[in-house]
Amino acid sequence: MRSGILLKQALESYRSDADVGPLPPPVDTDSLLNTFHPDHLRGSVVKLGVGVNAGDSCQRDLADLLQTEAYIDEADLAGTPVTDVDVLVIGGGGAGCAAALAAAEKGARVLLATKLRLGDSNTVMAEGGIQASIEPDDSVQKHIQDTLRGGHHAGNPSLVASMAEDGPDVLRWLIHLGMQFELTASGDLQTRRAGGMSASRLVYCRDYTGLEMMRVLREAVTQHRSIEVWEQSPAVELLSNEFGLKCVGAVLTSLIDGQMRIVRTRSVILATGGLGRLHLNGFATSNHLGATGDGLVLAYRIGAKLCELDSFQYHPTGLVYPSHLSGKLVTEGVRAAGALLLNANGNRFIDELQPRDIVCAAILRECQEGRGVRIDDERVGVWLDTPRLEQTQPGLLERQFPNLMSRTKGSGLDPRTQPLLVHPTLHYQNGGVIIDASGASTVPGLYAVGEVAGGIHGRNRIMGNALLEIICFGRRAGYAATAKRDRGPKKVTLEHINQLRRALTLAKMPMTRRAPQILPAYAKGGLWTR
Amino acid sequence: MSTATHEGDNRTHISLTINGLAVDVTAGMTLVEAAWHAGVPGITGVGCLEGVCGSCRVMLRRDKVVSVGLACQTFVESGIEVIFLPAASAPRHHYDINDFKDSWDIHARFHSIFPEASRCRHCHGCVGACPKDISVEDGVALAAQGRYREAGEAFFECVMCELCDVACPELIAPAHVGLFSRRITAHFHLRPPNLITRLEELRQKRVEMGEGERDED
Numbered sequence: 198m199r200s201g202i203l204l205k206q207a208l209e210s211y212r213s214d215a216d217v218g219p220l221p222p223p224v225d226t227d228s229l230l231n232t233f234h235p236d237h238l239r240g241s242v243v244k245l246g247v248g249v250n251a252g253d254s255c256q257r258d259l260a261d262l263l264q265t266e267a268y269i270d271e272a273d274l275a276g277t278p279v280t281d282v283d284v285l286v287i288g289g290g291g292a293g294c295a296a297a298l299a300a301a302e303k304g305a306r307v308l309l310a311t312k313l314r315l316g317d318s319n320t321v322m323a324e325g326g327i328q329a330s331i332e333p334d335d336s337v338q339k340h341i342q343d344t345l346r347g348g349h350h351a352g353n354p355s356l357v358a359s360m361a362e363d364g365p366d367v368l369r370w371l372i373h374l375g376m377q378f379e380l381t382a383s384g385d386l387q388t389r390r391a392g393g394m395s396a397s398r399l400v401y402c403r404d405y406t407g408l409e410m411m412r413v414l415r416e417a418v419t420q421h422r423s424i425e426v427w428e429q430s431p432a433v434e435l436l437s438n439e440f441g442l443k444c445v446g447a448v449l450t451s452l453i454d455g456q457m458r459i460v461r462t463r464s465v466i467l468a469t470g471g472l473g474r475l476h477l478n479g480f481a482t483s484n485h486l487g488a489t490g491d492g493l494v495l496a497y498r499i500g501a502k503l504c505e506l507d508s509f510q511y512h513p514t515g516l517v518y519p520s521h522l523s524g525k526l527v528t529e530g531v532r533a534a535g536a537l538l539l540n541a542n543g544n545r546f547i548d549e550l551q552p553r554d555i556v557c558a559a560i561l562r563e564c565q566e567g568r569g570v571r572i573d574d575e576r577v578g579v580w581l582d583t584p585r586l587e588q589t590q591p592g593l594l595e596r597q598f599p600n601l602m603s604r605t606k607g608s609g610l611d612p613r614t615q616p617l618l619v620h621p622t623l624h625y626q627n628g629g630v631i632i633d634a635s636g637a638s639t640v641p642g643l644y645a646v647g648e649v650a651g652g653i654h655g656r657n658r659i660m661g662n663a664l665l666e667i668i669c670f671g672r673r674a675g676y677a678a679t680a681k682r683d684r685g686p687k688k689v690t691l692e693h694i695n696q697l698r699r700a701l702t703l704a705k706m707p708m709t710r711r712a713p714q715i716l717p718a719y720a721k722g723g724l725w726t727r
Numbered sequence: 728m729s730t731a732t733h734e735g736d737n738r739t740h741i742s743l744t745i746n747g748l749a750v751d752v753t754a755g756m757t758l759v760e761a762a763w764h765a766g767v768p769g770i771t772g773v774g775c776l777e778g779v780c781g782s783c784r785v786m787l788r789r790d791k792v793v794s795v796g797l798a799c800q801t802f803v804e805s806g807i808e809v810i811f812l813p814a815a816s817a818p819r820h821h822y823d824i825n826d827f828k829d830s831w832d833i834h835a836r837f838h839s840i841f842p843e844a845s846r847c848r849h850c851h852g853c854v855g856a857c858p859k860d861i862s863v864e865d866g867v868a869l870a871a872q873g874r875y876r877e878a879g880e881a882f883f884e885c886v887m888c889e890l891c892d893v894a895c896p897e898l899i900a901p902a903h904v905g906l907f908s909r910r911i912t913a914h915f916h917l918r919p920p921n922l923i924t925r926l927e928e929l930r931q932k933r934v935e936m937g938e939g940e941r942d943e944d
Binding site: 313314317318329330331333366368374377378380385386403409413420429485486487521522599600603604720 | 914
């Protein structure tokens with residue numbers, strides 16, 4: 198039996214007006230992170246054995262996925278229907294839509310293929326906002342500095358500069374497409390300051406910024422005459438030329454009828470998002486159902502170099518209860534508004550507004566050292582003290598966090614009277630496919646944008662840079678992918694898969710498991726338990 | 728050791744049908760979880776699992792009452808019949824926001840794009856269908872009167888599930904009327920001075936650096 202105080206007991210002894218005790222003296226953050234952050238769990242990181250990143254550190258579960266057998270071989274390509282387009286975009290979230298719209302602006306015929314429905318993505322769940330330096334006391338330079346510092350100086354300065362410089366123009370482009378933002382009384386864009394920012398830089402649309410962005414982009418894409426959309430069509434493999442050196446298309450399948458299709462093109466833009474649904478290190482996730490890291494697998498196999506494969510963001514406050522929202526976020530804004538984190542003894546244990554990785558490590562410390570609130574063997578957490586917030590600022594939760602209130606409403610839980618049980622949740626992939634300022638990967642013909650790309654956020658992303666990144670690099674890749682006007686591919690092959698199989702065999706790696714995963718095992722129609 | 732949970736009595740067994748299959752699950756599960764648990768095949772219309780992507784549309788029957796909703800936000804009940812709905816069909820109303828050069832003719836354009844919007848027969852089908860409790864009918868009426876800002880505000884919480892489109896006997900496509908209203912409000916009226924000032928500063932800097940104008944747009 199693991200330690201901790203049982204939920205019932207903890208609830209009975211909880212008082213929203215109890216004395217929470219003094220904040221303990223700050224501990225050394227390096228040793229806190231090294232001991233408790235999931236990136237540093239013993240045995241969670243391995244060295245890759247095959248591929249362009251051989252020898253690099255990689256999270257164990259991800260390494261297993263990157264070094265696996267493919268679903269198809271060349272025999273499967275025979276007789277498969279072929280579609281020719283100028284640009285293929287794989288992924289229907291914010292980055293994919295931005296790339297498709299940009300390529301279509303330049304006159305390209307675009308095919309956007311997405312695994313689920315157009316708009317099913319992490320973009321739609323983003324609550325906080327989007328960063329752009331527009332206030333008089335702010336500058337592009339400050340935005341660059343904040344982003345690099347937040348990422349522990351592991352980010353690529355030239356990519357960060359491209360993103361920060363594009364910020365204001367990204368907002369103009371979104372407004373042109375019809376996205377609304379909060380305004381001040383004088384009509385300026387309302388900004389606010391979040392963790393890690395040296396100026397007020399976050400523009401937003403209540404706590405629904407990502408939803409507002411995604412529905413506008415989705416409508417713009419479906420209405421566009423030269424963008425064709427294939428839903429329920431995941432990519433199972435990229436296609437290479439006869440030397441396995443250039444990306445010339447992809448093989449898509451259909452979740453409805455299993456029919457495979459070959460798409461032949463000059464440029465493929467990967468916008469497949471992250472991998473929360475792999476539940477790395479056994480963590481719950483805030484991500485949508487399709488976030489299974491498919492893009493990383495496809496890109497790695499065709500020879501694209503990846504980076505920071507051992508660095509992930511665990512958001513400190515994922516819900517433990519209600520169970521159907523397990524792992525879903527309580528936005529950082531609730532802590533910014535003054536909500537405290539309390540352990541099972543009712544004591545504070547960390548300054549709640551420290552960077553995400555530090556707060557996350559502190560919560561895990563409380564849980565491991567027996568000061569967590571336990572539901573059963575699996576589920577443990579600490580209190581996010583929302584009733585106290587309601588007591589000191591009545592009505593605030595309802596006014597500022599309609600999304601949180603409407604989500605908990607259905608399950609008989611009222612954050613105004615009962616504290617929320619929270620635990621860190623797998624939130625974001627900090628690294629990914631290495632790109633240049635136009636979104637191009639190290640493989641000719643292959644671009645990567647959005648969460649699947651790496652190098653911008655270093656080893657920790659600050660709030661509001663994800664929504665900026667997807668539009669900025671989505672547009673850049675869309676424009677760049679149409680600039681090359683060669684005659685298109687002559688031959689489409691799976692030569693890179695043949696090379697992968699040779700490498701796996703030489704390295705004596707098992708070839709039993711196949712990837713990309715496409716859906717988590719529990720959603721594939723097997724028996725499932727919570 | 729028995730475990731105390733927030734869920735209360737979550738061991739209760741519940742029987743229902745999903746896509747015609749009899750399913751035995753425990754109370755407290757959502758319809759998505761129940762479908763996964765029972766291995767119902769072909770459930771691919773699932774996305775965010777928190778009620779904001781609008782993918783997991785279901786039709787439910789309790790006794791003789793039929794309703795619609797989102798499967799990730801609806802809990803299992805004894806005896807109900809559930810059908811996961813297919814994705815929405817292609818849009819019937821077409822426009823390109825780049826074609827709108829003059830905001831004075833937007834009212835005429837709206838009625839040529841959405842000719843059905845002024846034919847609402849107040850059946851409340853859309854209002855009953857909306858999983859977000861949006862006053863859909865009022866929103867459509869406001870748009871038909873040319874009050875796009877207010878109409879768009881009414882649709883603020885729209886999650887694009889398009890259940891109102893399915894419910895409308897006049898084929899108004901209320902979700903798209905709402906989105907049109909929101910989009911043209913931003914497109915024509917959002918001109919924030921702080922953003923415009925910064926864009927101009929950056930443009931002048933590029934000219935000074937000799938980079939010239941961007942050709943991107």
